[in-house]
Amino acid sequence: MGQKITTFLWFDHQAEQAAEFYVSVFRDGRLLDVQRYSEAGPGEPGSVMLVSFELFGQTFRALNGGPVFRFNEAVSLEVDCADQAEVDRYWELLTADGGEPGPCGWLKDRYGLSWQIVPRRLQELLTDPDPSRAARATAAMLTMGRLDIAALDAAADATS
Known part of the structure; x- marks a missing residue:
């Protein structure tokens, strides 16, 4: 089966x-x-x-x-990405020819299906044992469309 x-x-x-x-x-x-x-x-x-x-x-x-x-954002497919190159590749291909970028790593493809293009590093940052690092990474993510690993790391490492 x-x-x-x-x-x-x-x-x-x-x-x-x-x-x-x-x-x-x-x-x-x-x-x-x-x-x-x-x-x-x-x-x-x-x-x-x-x-x-x-x-x-x-x-x-x-x-x-x-x-x-019709598809809507209530259901999406999440793509686990090993690195920024993979994030960029899937983002470009899935938003091409009528797809739409969205917030926080989400997008709609040309057929209206919602996808989340997520680098593994994001999950590591969001579950960081230091809650202030996790909070800074979350705040940075909320300002992004396509997720940028270097910017997420920089935000997590920033000090006030």
Whole structure:
């Protein structure tokens, strides 16, 4: 048996394009399966209904369900980044061609799906045993869009 819980993403009609985009952004990504609507509908027979794809071993399903539902920030996908180069790469790719930068490391991609692009270093700073360092790192994070590791470190190290 595969994974027990799978993230299911609802698109108007761009499920296949979105899946192809995501597997291009995340280098280990791969398309798994494309299912098409039959004569039973509700979509146009032969058109893409459901696309299964994998990112970092996690299976996702993308449905062409029509314009009934839209993504919002209540659900996001967090990307754990080892360094600033990884933060920058994912930020640039996911905000390209209609994506929108947001606050505190959040963004929306061209399909409206929310992502958090988070350097590992941020979690270390936010859980620093010195509460004043953690507070300064948090305050700095709250002023940023794309997270900047050097600036977060500098803020944590600053003295009043």
